[in-house]
Amino acid sequence: MSSFLERYHQLTKYDPRTIDKLGQAHWENQPKAWKAISGTEYTDIRPHLGFLTELANETTASDYPLSFPHLDLATLCRISWFASGVNAMGGSIQDPHLFRTNPSAGGLYPVELYWIVLDVDGMDSGVWQFHAPGFALVPVWKGDFRGEVANSLLGIQPAREAQAIAVLTGIFSRGSWRYGERAYRRILLDAGHLSGNLLEAARREHFEAVPLSGFCDSGLSDLLFPDQDEVPLLAIPLAKHLSKSVSQSLKSLPPDPTEISAAVEPGAMQMRAHHLSRIGAGNPEPPSPMAWPWRKPDLEYVPLPPHSLPGDLLRAAIDRRSCRSFGWAPVTLEQFSTLLFWSKIPAEEQLSPPGFLDTWIVVNSVLGLESGVWHWDPETDAIALHRPGAFREDCLRMCLGQELGGNASFVIVHTTPLARAVEGLGERAYRPLCMDAGHFGERLNLAAQAMDLGASGIGGYFDDLVNETLGQDLSHAILYISAVGEPG
Numbered sequence: 001m002s003s004f005l006e007r008y009h010q011l012t013k014y015d016p017r018t019i020d021k022l023g024q025a026h027w028e029n030q031p032k033a034w035k036a037i038s039g040t041e042y043t044d045i046r047p048h049l050g051f052l053t054e055l056a057n058e059t060t061a062s063d064y065p066l067s068f069p070h071l072d073l074a075t076l077c078r079i080s081w082f083a084s085g086v087n088a089m090g091g092s093i094q095d096p097h098l099f100r101t102n103p104s105a106g107g108l109y110p111v112e113l114y115w116i117v118l119d120v121d122g123m124d125s126g127v128w129q130f131h132a133p134g135f136a137l138v139p140v141w142k143g144d145f146r147g148e149v150a151n152s153l154l155g156i157q158p159a160r161e162a163q164a165i166a167v168l169t170g171i172f173s174r175g176s177w178r179y180g181e182r183a184y185r186r187i188l189l190d191a192g193h194l195s196g197n198l199l200e201a202a203r204r205e206h207f208e209a210v211p212l213s214g215f216c217d218s219g220l221s222d223l224l225f226p227d228q229d230e231v232p233l234l235a236i237p238l239a240k241h242l243s244k245s246v247s248q249s250l251k252s253l254p255p256d257p258t259e260i261s262a263a264v265e266p267g268a269m270q271m272r273a274h275h276l277s278r279i280g281a282g283n284p285e286p287p288s289p290m291a292w293p294w295r296k297p298d299l300e301y302v303p304l305p306p307h308s309l310p311g312d313l314l315r316a317a318i319d320r321r322s323c324r325s326f327g328w329a330p331v332t333l334e335q336f337s338t339l340l341f342w343s344k345i346p347a348e349e350q351l352s353p354p355g356f357l358d359t360w361i362v363v364n365s366v367l368g369l370e371s372g373v374w375h376w377d378p379e380t381d382a383i384a385l386h387r388p389g390a391f392r393e394d395c396l397r398m399c400l401g402q403e404l405g406g407n408a409s410f411v412i413v414h415t416t417p418l419a420r421a422v423e424g425l426g427e428r429a430y431r432p433l434c435m436d437a438g439h440f441g442e443r444l445n446l447a448a449q450a451m452d453l454g455a456s457g458i459g460g461y462f463d464d465l466v467n468e469t470l471g472q473d474l475s476h477a478i479l480y481i482s483a484v485g486e487p488g
């Protein structure tokens with residue numbers, strides 16, 4: 001195994017024989033899910049969210065504010081809230097738990113949202129941080145950073161055209177106190193979820209946005225004043241009009257072989273995995289376009305029946321919650337088809353090249369569809385039966401015994417042949433693939449919520465058992481599971 005990321009994925013598998021040895025989380029050490037605001041200057045976003053009350057009560061979208069040709073403060077406030085704002089409170093007054101529009105593994109919220117403001121009415125240019133619990137945009141530092149940003153984003157056209165650039169960062173310690181070395185996997189998935197909300201909100205505002213996972217890591221980091229264990233994961237230029245069909249650089253610097261083989265201190269493996277997939281400064285060679293076929297050559301695909309409209313995806317973010325328990329009522333084939341259609345990542349927002357991310361669906365109870373493992377071709381909206389059979393028990397077992405897995409009407413599993421992906425794209429392949437899986441998961445969450453169905457991400461699973469259920473060999477990395485069904 002020549003790649004560090006493959007090793008990382010292999011060593012962070014959950015295995016029924018060793019899961020007990022992982023130890024318990026130390027709840028007394030749980031870090032806060034937000035940063036302290038250091039200065040006194042901030043912008044309250046609440047005056048710009050008044051429309052939410054009407055939107056939540058109405059069935060039409062007419063109460064959404066009109067969009068303007070130029071990006072302004074109010075628009076950034078709305079997009080920030082839809083991306084990751086607080087939408088409910090649980091726990092107690094003494095110890096509240098703030099729920100967000102985006103789900104997060106374990107509710108730990110290790111992903112932060114920043115804006116590099118370049119040309120926004122009503123805002124000083126500079127770097128701002130979205131402080132979700134404080135309902136605030138907080139200035140980090142002011143100045144015109146267009147040159148620095150364009151360089152960090154490797155001179156790519158949308159970076160030059162952007163009026164603002166959202167940057168998502170991940171903070172390792174917020175996840176690792178609970179999930180150890182496997183936290184990085186969930187951090188990338190969380191970033192994908194958050195980006196799904198942000199991109200949907202930008203679309204609703206009639207702005208264009210292009211997510212980029214190929215950038216100079218140190219350049220972008222230097223702009224943000226990040227915490228010691230905080231790293232940029234995704235940059236999303238935003239403007240009224242952007243060049244959208246960009247071929248972004250994903251290829252990371254070839255890592256020094258000694259870096260790959262050097263011993264890693266306990267707890268530092270995920271950081272090493274992240275840093276080994278870095279891209280350096282300068283304009284790299286433009287990447288040669290890559291794509292794999294979406295379909296498996298040995299399977300027979302049948303088109304899904306026509307889908308309907310799921311409802312208003314963005315409205316769903318207002319009261320979105322992960323489903324905590326499924327009844328056994330089946331979903332219909334039309335609901336199934338609609339959910340898949342709306343969960344599809346728009347082509348220009350997909351970070352990984354076409355065909356690198358496989359979508360498998362373990363069907364437990366969908367009216368009119370044989371139970372078993374199906375493969376989905378998103379390009380033509382067709383599915384193929386790969387392994388007929390009843391797999392509820394397997395789903396329960398592979399999801400660490402979580403009933404969500406066994407009781408769901410169907411379970412979606414995202415996988416990739418990781419060695420081949422790394423061969424084609426370098427170590428960097430891991431980031432876009434995991435974030436794409438999370439992005440799909442968010443679109444699925446929103447569509448399910450809009451259709452009064454339930455959905456939940458599942459980041460805890462026995463990797464090899466999942467491959468066994470799917471009927472795949474172990475060279476396929478299991479990136480994410482999403483469970484869907486009638487809440488009950």
Ligand SMILES: Cc1cc2nc3c(=O)[nH]c(=O)nc-3n(C[C@H](O)[C@H](O)[C@H](O)COP(=O)(O)O)c2cc1C
Binds near residue numbers: 100402404460
């Ligand atoms: C990447 C990811 C992994 C998750 N894994 C699990 C899981 O294994 N089991 C589970 O019950 N919920 C899981 N969830 C759901 C979270 O627990 C849930 O998002 C969080 O508690 C916040 O609640 P909310 O989604 O209702 O806002 C996961 C969510 C995400 C985004």
